[in-house]
Amino acid sequence: MNKPYVIGIAGGSGSGKTFFLKCFLEHFTADEVCLVSQDDYYIPVAHNMTKEENKLYNFDLPSTIDYEHFENDIFKLLNNESFIKQEYTFNNRDAIPKMLEIKPAPIIIVEGLFIMHFGKIKEVLDMTVFIEADEHIALQRRLKRDLEERGYSNEDAYYKWVNHVVPAYKEYLLPYRDMCDKIIINNTQETADIIKITDEISRELREKVLS
16 A cells, blocks of 8 residues: 555634534545544543633643554555544533544545644645635634533633633644645635535545546
């Protein structure tokens, strides 16, 4: 097997990375692409925290990620090796984490907040995509997600946004924006707009990698 083609997808919280990835992955079969998400490499601490401790703890720092594990698993895929990884469920105590089997594929997608910040991971990326949204739109998406999926109150979610999310975005993501191969502005709620972009990128990849 030839060296896999590695795509890095970065973007701030609320930029719409998850929806973009969902649309993008629909263009490929499981044998053609695999996904490694930085979220699954958070160092597990939330389950032992009180509600107040969780509010104050800054999950938006590179130090909250088990970087060596993240890096090692990516290099396993590059060496044509599979691995098993437990899904990270954030602070959702009702969620039962899945065991994820990640298999090598011709296209590897690596996504997360700090993929450009982590040097050895950045070096193996063949294409980089930066997804962004206007701050007020990203905030509304973040608040909706935190209230519905992660059990935060509106006050706690807003505290994290102001004190953790925005400062981390400016320090660890924004400096890499203009280095990326593709910059996608994702302010719209129109599904067709994102599908059109993923169509274009997937056609490019089919010609470059899978033909």
